[in-house]
Structures are given as structure tokens and as C-alpha cells.
Amino acid sequence: MSPPSDDALRHTAHPGEIVGVSEDVWMEVIDKMDQVYSDLLQYEVALEQKNAKLEESQQFILSVLTSMSDIMLVCDRHGIIQDANRSLEAFCGRGVDALRGTSLFELFVDPLAAEEARRRLFGQGAKEVHDCELPLRARDGSAVPVSLNCTPRFNAVGKSLGMVMTGRPVGELRRAYQALHEAHEDLKRTQQQLLHAEKMASLGRLVAGVAHELNNPISFVLGNVHALQRYAGRLAGYLGTIHRGADAEEVEAARRSLRIDRILDDLPSLIEGTIEGAERTRAIVDGLKRFSAMDRDEVEDFDLVEVVERAVRWVCKTAREDFRVELALPPRIALRGSPGRIQQVVTNLIENARDAASAGEAPPTLRISASLDAGRVRMCFDDNGPGVPAEILGRIFDPFFTTKPVGKGTGLGLSISYGIVERHGGTLAAENRPEGGARLVLTLPEA
Template sequence: MPDRPRTPPALPDFTAHGAPGPDGVDDSAWMDVIHKMDEVYSQLVADEVALEEKNAQLEQSQQFIFSLLTAMSDVLVACNSAGEIEETNAALCELTGRSDAALRGAPVTSLMADEAGVARIRHAMGTPALQRGGTVIEVELRDAAGQPVPVDFNCTPRLDATGRRVGLVFVGRPMGELKRAYHQLREAHEALKRTQQQLLHSEKMASLGRLVAGVAHELNNPISFVLGNVHALQRYTERLRRYLGEIHAGTPVDSLAPMRRQLRIDHLLADLPSLMEGTLEGAQRTADIVQGLKRFSAADRGERGAVALNEVVEQAIHWVRKGTAPSFDVRWSPGPDATVQGSAGQLLQVMLNLIQNAWDAASSSGASPPTLWITGTLDGTTARLTFRDNGPGIADEHLGRLFDPFFTTKPVGKGTGLGLSISYGIVEQHGGRLLAGNGLDGGAEFVVELPAM
């Protein structure tokens, strides 16, 4: 209220000439009355000032609360014990497309989009021992377009000055955008996993592709041997058929002798055992090569067993030499026979990767000849393999990123950057470690440590 002059009302001056006041009241009594009236008026003025200050404070508090409700991004509904809405905020009005005036007095259940939400609200209203810290209920509100919007409401009791529950307060956040974002994130995660599997498969196929030349060369010898023997057997079969035909026709023995010499039947019969033995040996060699290739290329099914580590290294050296690096000088110093628990195919992939990387590094640096030293040791229960090449070594800035996926120092198109990352994961899955560094005499040095059985 505006300030205005406050002066006490004028009183009659009964003491002007010492005359007694009305009804014979003396001067002192009137003075007491005047003083009391002045005190009462002063108190009224003070109370009015205090009331104006409290009104101003109350208005500020209301404005503060209103600004909080307006600024809230979460929707708020306060209802009485009968479930009638008493307070809302701007977020709820915007979501539902209804004004604050239209919402006040309406049942809180009218906000729900389905009967399930209505049942959950009524259950919360009828629960006398509602948690003071709040109870979360999942409902769907109907938005301005009439579409259901999922909201997680935190429901808390509203108490009066005596601690009696007079209603409930619902505060919630519309989860539509969040759930859509979560759905998109889950789809992206699934796509990323599929891509990762494809990349892993591509890297494995790339490793397998580097062996194709070696496999072709390796298979060529026994297959050519088998084919040559089969052709010889076909010729022998034709001779035997002619000779046996003459015998079955009843040709005299004297007449058969020249044919026997002409068809070289005795030489044929002497040659058959070695011919069959060579054919079987070539077929078995081919089967062994195919079986070894299948162990590497077959998808990993989690099947594990005892693996002779030295044999895996020797097989990897053999494949790389027969494939992409026939001139690679690999000096293999096997340690004691070490058996580890794991997947032979996966460990072969690790060895192939390390040997192939050593060849790439040594040959690209112009080392003559490209050389790799592989040393095996057995230290108690730890089998250790050290791979050291005579390449340029690993730059200091690359040491910390060497096992990161997609990191590669090779030219574009020459490497995926997944080989060492996959090898690191395989060794770790086998309970071991894959370490990288530079040798004392130069060149890169990789150490594979695996728990021995």
C-alpha cells in the first residue's frame, strides 16, 4: 500500500484555562486517554506496515514458486485426496494442450491414455502407506494430438501442517523421446556389432587369403602325384583287361607268353604295390592339408582343448613361407614342449598375424634378407614366444596405439588395422598377454605369454 501521512485525530483541549473536562473528569485522566489512543494508533500503523511487508514477501514467494513451476521441464500434477487436480505447471499444459484453468478441478485420471494408467493412479491414491521418498509408476498420458506419451511418474504424498495426507504430487518426465533415442541407440549398437563381426570375419578371411598361394602350392604336389598314379592305373587296367580276356577266351599258354611280354604284365604287377602306396600317401597328404586348413578357417564355436604350442608355430611358419613370403628367413628356436588350453585355430591366427607382420615390416624396410627370430621358452607355468624381426621397429608415438582397432601404419589398402587388435583379444581370452616393443638390436619385438598346462 502507498505511504500516506499518519497523524492522530485532533482532540478537544479541555485544559486550556485549567477548566475541568466533561462530566467532571480531571486533566490527568484525559491525558491518560490521549496517551493510550496515541499508543493504539501507533500500534495500528506498525501492524499495517508489517502487514504490507508480509504481503510483499508472500507475493515474491508466489512469484518464485510460479517461476519454478514454469521452468520445470518435468510435468507436475498436485491433486487432493479425492483425486482432483489442484496445481499444474506449464510443461503439463503444453503436453496435454489444455490450459491451467481447464485442468484445475478435473480428475487426475482424465489425463491417462488407457485404463492401465487409470488403474495405477487409483492404486496409488488408495495406498495409505505411500513411501515418503516417492513411488515410481509408469503411465501413458494423452498429449494434445490425442496420442499416448509414456511418462514415469514419481508419486509422493502431500501433507498438511498436522502431518495428515491431503493429497498426492505426481512429478514425471515424458519418456517418448528418451525411449525413441534408446531404441535408435540399441539399433545402432546392433548394427555396430554386426559390422564388427563382419570386420572380424573379413580380417580372418584376409589372413586366410594370404595362405591361398601356399595351399595351392602345397596341394599341387600330392594331387599331381595322385593324378599321375591314377593315369598309370588306368593304363595298367587296360592291359590287364586285354590279357585276362585272352585267358578267358581259352588262348593256349604258349600263345600268351608273347602277349605277356608285350603288355609287360610282370612289370605291371611289380609296380602296382608302390603305385597304390604312393597314391594313398598323396591322398593322405592332401587330407592332412585340407584338415589343417579347416581348423583355421572354421568359425570358432568356443571348443577348446589341449594345444601343442610348438606345432602351432611350425604350422604358421610353414603356411607363411608357402604363401606370401617364400624368401622369408625364419629362424625358429623351439623351447620345451608346451601345451596350452585353448583353440588351435585361434592361436594359429595369432602366430600367422605376427609372422606376416614381421615379413611386411622387414621386407618393406629393405632388409636383406628379411629375417625373423622366434624363440620359445617355458618359465614355470608360463609358455613364452618371442618374435623379433630386422625391420625398422616401432615408433615411440605408435607404441601406445598399436593394439587399437583400425590403427595401422601400412599404406591404404594394405592393412585393416585389425590384425593386432584381434590377436591381442585372442591371447587375452586364453588368459595370456601380448606385449610389443623394440629389440635391443633394433627391429620390432612381440612377446606372447600363455599359461601352460
């Protein structure tokens, strides 16, 4: 085909029109360009937003890494360091740029440690390693044992990329442990002191009770002995008259003036009273001896009823006059264990009931009852106090928990009792009775 002639061209081309392209086509091209341009603008805005987000999250990660006190590094599968945090820089005295691209094994103090690290950290494939203690070289060249943790890193399709290693100088852990240990020791010492204070306080209460109890027989023994002394003087005078060989009339006169017949009438009751007083004193001392056996954990067969009665006697000596204890117990409850320890438990339960019940208007009363069932004794201590407030019911067995004023209670009574009862194979629990007042329930295996 021949090319169009100049004439033909001139004929079809209007001004502003390229030959062979219509105006419509041009409009279409311009439209498309507009659209592309606006798409580009949109992409740019989205890109900028994404960039800002990326930067933000990078900042966040950086701030986390920087503020981490543990050392941390990221390495590839061959142990070549890809990144490290500020703590590692500070620890080894090299900047992160200097660290990047070097082998992580250079961080260890000597080739032996590096070899050990290679075996333990890389020896088992992509596995986590925890608390692996190895020496790293600190910035001053010294060897510092570090507890290392390694976690493998994977890409999106699960291919191993290397790992993340974190570590904490063991010295720091040891220091923290040491501080904890010291605090614990301090606490134990304080607890011992408080235990001692509790012992002294119960000793004080005991001594007060004993003093009160001894006072009575001793004072009447003393009174009797004074009377006997006076009588002895008069009898000596009378016998003197007889021995002098005085006549019957004189002797009779002396007998009347010295009131010898009255002395003879009085003597048996005086002597009896003195013996009784001395015996009561001995009984008290016996009781004391048994009480002092409390510190010994001797295992023996004993009667719980006897222990309860003894404890009631002791507590009542220091209680309000109107404190009443009702006992509803079988004649004998045979147990095996330490009677001294069980007495300590019962004494504290009675003391607690006395303290609680004394707070109310009504005369303080405690009822102790026991039932035997399937080889176990169940003993209830029911008082007419206000009961244990629900919010502290779960805490009264805690050591040092007390609602009593300073100097009145240590809060050790129930916690020590709980331990004693547990060692005897029993249980101790507290509840509130629907009719009011607290009930402490003690169960123990029968002998």
C-alpha cells in the first residue's frame, strides 16, 4: 500500500489534532492519567501512615530493649550477632555496631567457656535453654558468671533463623537471694522473740494464778503455826509448874490460868489444818510441775478429761469471779500424746472464750462438751461471747493474728495450738453458733 499523500494528510488534520487520533481518545488518556495520579497520591498517604506506624513500633521495641536490665542479643544460626541491647553494650564495653557481625562465642571469657556454650546452646538444634550458667567477659576483662536463657527464632514458614539470648549476671541473683535470706533470718529472729514474749506472758499469768492459789493455804498454815507457838509457850509454863513439884492446887491454878484444856481441845484441828494447808501447797506444786512439763514433748497415755479440768482450774484463777465453765464430759477420754501440749491447747481455747465472753453484758459462760465416735473424740468449746466476725474467721489461725490490745494477746495461741493438734493427728476449727457465740471444735484420735 502506498503512503498517504501530503494532500490527504492536510485534509484530515484539524488544528490541535494529531493525525489519526481523535479527540475522544485524548480525553480518555487524560482521564486515565488523572486516575493514576490520584491513585499515586493515595498510595503515598498510605505509605506515609504505614511508615509512621513502623517507626512507632520500632521506637517501642527499641525503648523496651534499652530499658531491659538483662543483657540480650539476637544472632543467626551460626551465632553471628545481628543485634544487641544497651545492657550488653554496658556489660562488655562494646557498642552494638562493633558487636554486629561478630560471633557470640567471642563474648565468653575463654575458648573453654565458648566451647561449652556451643555445646549447650547450639548442640541440641533449635531448642530452648534455661538458666545455663556460663562465664562472660565483662568490660574490665574479668569473668562474670551469667545465667543464660536461649529461645530459637523462626521465620514465617518455620525455618530456623537463629536465636534470642538473654542473661543476667549471677552475682545480682546471688545478691538478691542473700538479701532475701537475711530478711528471712530477721523475720525468724523476730518470731522467736515474740514466741519468747508469749512464753513470758503466759508464765506471768501462771505465776499470778499460782501466787493467788498459794496465798490461801500458806496464810492459814502460818496462822496455825503462830497459834501453836503461843500454845507451846503456855504448855511449857504448865509443865514447868509440874516439874518443879508444885502441889496439886498450884498445878490446878496454872492449868486454869494458862487455859490448858482449851489448848488440848484446839490442838487436833490446828494440826489437821496445818497438814491440810501443807498438802494443798504440795498439790499446787505438783500441778506446777505438770505445767512445766509443757515444754517437753513426751508421748504418754493420758486422760483428756483430767487435762481439761486442770486447764479450767488454772484459767479460772485469773478470770472474772462470774466466769462460769460447764463441763459435759464422759468420765474418761483416753488419749496418747503429750498431755502438756494438749493442756496448752485447751488452756488457750478456754482463755480465748473467757476473753470473748467477758466483753458482753451477760455473765461470761463457756460450755465444754465431748462426744466419742469411730475412735475419735470431738470436743466443743461453746462460749456466749460475740462470736468471730465473718471477715476474720479465715485468719484467726494465722500466726500473730490478734484483735486484742498490745500486751494482752500475741496472736500465737491458736496458730501454735493448730500445729500441736495436727501433730497429734487431730483437727481444730472455728465456727459461729446460730444462737450466738463462737464454737471451737477440737477433734483427736482416741488411744
